[in-house]
Amino acid sequence: MDTGRFLAEVEQEIARLQHIADALRGLRGKSAASGGNSKRPMSAASRRKISLAQKERWAKQRARPKRTISAAGRRRIAAAQRKRWAKTKAQSKKAA
Numbered sequence: 001m002d003t004g005r006f007l008a009e010v011e012q013e014i015a016r017l018q019h020i021a022d023a024l025r026g027l028r029g030k031s032a033a034s035g036g037n038s039k040r041p042m043s044a045a046s047r048r049k050i051s052l053a054q055k056e057r058w059a060k061q062r063a064r065p066k067r068t069i070s071a072a073g074r075r076r077i078a079a080a081q082r083k084r085w086a087k088t089k090a091q092s093k094k095a096a
Contacts, residue, residue, distance in 0.1 A: 069077075
């Protein structure tokens with residue numbers, strides 16, 4: 001067999017396989033972009049804008065005053081809980 005002809009056939013096969021590989025890469029690229037795992041770069045300005053917006057949201061949450069319960073409120077809650085437990089214990093004594 002002529003080496004020149006053999007080499008031409010191999011190169012032709014490589015070109016065909018390369019074409020198929022490119023087509024498959026194109027399909028994979030489309031599905032990855034729709035899946036949210038795209039490799040699109042984000043500019044530094046965009047990253048900074050997103051970062052500042054997120055920091056603003058965090059600052060808003062930290063700015064809210066913490067709610068505290070008064071001593072009287074805690075006593076009412078504790079009394080109600082004791083009453084619930086007493087009721088549960090009474091029912092368990094009846095059943096036993």
